[in-house]
Amino acid sequence: MLKIFTLTLLILVISSANSAEYKLHGVLDVRATSADTLKSYVNGGYGKFTSHNGANVSLAQAGGEVVVTWDIGLSAHVVANAYSDENDSVVGLTEAFLKYRTLPNESGYRWQTKMGIFYPEISLENNAYAWASRNTLNSSAINTWLGEEIRLLGGEVALTRLGKFNNNAFDITLAATAFINNDPAGALLSWHGWTIGNRQTLWTESKAIPDFRARMPGYDLNGQAAKSDPFLELDDKWGFHLRTKVKFHQKGQISAGYYDNKATPYMVENGQYGWRTRFYHFGLSWRLPAAFELSSQFLSGDTLMQSPFRTDVVNNDYKSAFIALSKRIKKHRLTIRLEEFSVTDNDLTIGDNNEEYGKSATLNYTYRLTKPVFLSLEYNWLDSHRPSRMYTEQAIDLTERQWQLAARYFF
Amino acid sequence: MRSLSLNILILCCLPYYAIAENININVVDNANKALPDMVVYLQPEDDISLPFNEQIVEVGQFDRSFTPYISVMQLGNKVIFKNKDDITHHIYSPIGDNKFSFKINAGESQIKRDFQQTGEVAMGCNIHDWMSGYLLIVDTPLFGKTNENGMLDLPMPPAGKYQLIVWHPQLDATNNRVYQSIDLSEQKQVTIKIDNKILKISEQKNQEDFDFLSDY
Structure with missing residues (x-):
């Protein structure tokens, strides 16, 4: 909190000292939902959607970003999000960072640095204002997880080589980030598995974890806090994220990267454990003939959490991939997304089975009512095998479904 | 007129x-x-x-592109850069003796009269990388x-x-x-x-x- 305050103060000081341009952008997203699911993962259940079982109306997102830019190439970005449904209402910051972009030099090389709290650039879906998903109401499992547990407090340096200076039809970017405050990342993925939603964890928020036997007195995870706070620094060690992106002009882009939070897995403070979480990721978006847009992401990694005696308590491998096809015809856009995901539990901890395998399909139709207003109808289907649901006497094999009707206003 | x-x-x-x-x-x-x-x-x-x-050249930015794509002027004359979009552009040229860079807010213009050398001025926008325009300065x-x-x-x-x-x-x-x-x-x-x-x-x-x- 102090860091956010300092950063905000710094931004305000700079903005008053120099002539600056201010912009406010954002999104308002109101939804009616009818869902056949369990209690949502957002509130510590095993339900895989952000929404709860039954019919309800929610403020699915009220997001805003303030961007201050100066002529020297510096900009400050503060992103806040609010969510409100029948179970809870929250508001807070999700990102706050300074960005500095140089001009390209004579060979077309350009530097960009980012400092503060920000998402690693992985998602191909969440590029609308306030990290809203562009073509679907609910992000894929990969990006729902990134929104829930992955956030960087640190600095990124990126170098881009612009192809137009070199007679190439592509731009290449290489970037490296050093970060702190993401040590417990992996806990929520392990304990509720992959999910599909649109909720981003606020920087100051912690999330309830589901009930399972190993949390009971006498079991290995009795010391775990009831809520996991993914944005903590426990061992004062820097993590890193490396990424590369090749953008082919008018065609699409490919990207790849590697994340390692370098957390010490046997550190524990106030019931928050360090989780050594590492993953690599690939992304592809491509424009196909007949104006079809293809996008696909793959993410695979592991996470390790140990007892203070350095024995494995949670040791999981996880994987997820999606492929999506989208096409716009005038004011209409149709998107279909298919996904597969898994978690493999490699430890022997009793009462904490994290195994999971599942598939999901999303179908979205969006109508652009006016320039900033989009009406969407989305159907999500998710079929999963998750033995840990037996801890709360729910079906190990479960199919969840939901319909959502949304009005989204971008400003 | x-x-x-x-x-x-x-x-x-x-x-x-x-x-x-x-x-x-x-x-x-x-x-x-x-x-x-x-x-x-x-x-x-x-x-x-x-x-x-004395022809004055206008280099516009419209619909997130340089319009026209190619302009030509005599050395010593001035150029009017006109942003006809509703967003900010950051126009630059990084090469040669005619390097320059400035931001133009939505709907605003900027006059530049200090090009020193003849030759090609390759222009881009540092916000919208796909934008590309050329100005040839002749003697x-x-x-x-x-x-x-x-x-x-x-x-x-x-x-x-x-x-x-x-x-x-x-x-x-x-x-x-x-x-x-x-x-x-x-x-x-x-x-x-x-x-x-x-x-x-x-x-x-x-x-x-x-x-x-x-x-x-």
Whole structure:
């Protein structure tokens, strides 16, 4: 909190000292939902959607970003999000960072640095204002997880080589980030598995974890806090994220990267454990003939959490991939997304089975009512095998479904 | 109105140009197909002094692209950069002696009058990387761009030998130029055939058709 305050103060000081341009952008997203699911993962259940079982109306997102830019190439970005449904209402910051972009030099090389709290650039879906998903109401499992547990407090340096200076039809970017405050990342993925939603964890928020036997007195995870706070620094060690992106002009882009939070897995403070979480990721978006847009992401990694005696308590491998096809015809856009995901539990901890395998399909139709207003109808289907649901006497094999009707206003 | 008065000014400045007498230039490829949007300029080889061309160039940014893609001006003149979009652009040129960079807010203009050197000014936008435009600065008042039929009319200068130069940023030739000597005491119509290829012009179009992307 102090860091956010300092950063905000710094931004305000700079903005008053120099002539600056201010912009406010954002999104308002109101939804009616009818869902056949369990209690949502957002509130510590095993339900895989952000929404709860039954019919309800929610403020699915009220997001805003303030961007201050100066002529020297510096900009400050503060992103806040609010969510409100029948179970809870929250508001807070999700990102706050300074960005500095140089001009390209004579060979077309350009530097960009980012400092503060920000998402690693992985998602191909969440590029609308306030990290809203562009073509679907609910992000894929990969990006729902990134929104829930992955956030960087640190600095990124990126170098881009612009192809137009070199007679190439592509731009290449290489970037490296050093970060702190993401040590417990992996806990929520392990304990509720992959999910599909649109909720981003606020920087100051912690999330309830589901009930399972190993949390009971006498079991290995009795010391775990009831809520996991993914944005903590426990061992004062820097993590890193490396990424590369090749953008082919008018065609699409490919990207790849590697994340390692370098957390010490046997550190524990106030019931928050360090989780050594590492993953690599690939992304592809491509424009196909007949104006079809293809996008696909793959993410695979592991996470390790140990007892203070350095024995494995949670040791999981996880994987997820999606492929999506989208096409716009005038004011209409149709998107279909298919996904597969898994978690493999490699430890022997009793009462904490994290195994999971599942598939999901999303179908979205969006109508652009006016320039900033989009009406969407989305159907999500998710079929999963998750033995840990037996801890709360729910079906190990479960199919969840939901319909959502949304009005989204971008400003 | 301004352009009319400018034209009158030009006419006044060029009293020895026979009014309405033009040299007609036609640029074609090796299959005799018209080449539009080619910059053509005439540089005297003999010792001929020519008056300054007062034409003011406007380089617009509209629909997130440079419009026109190619502009041409005489050294010493000024350029008006006009942002006709509802978003900020950050125009720059990173190469050579005519480097510059500035932001133009939505709907605003910026005048630049301090280009020091002749030559090609390759321009981009540091916010929208797909934007690309060119400004050629020449040291002669006799210049223009071919129309869709590959034709250009220039006011007939004093008789003598001239070098006719054709330039296009994607012309696959040394310095992107093709040269031809002409004697304007004999000719009033010139056809210039370009054997070199015009390389692919990268489309100034955003890949995204979504207006609410979080960037920059």
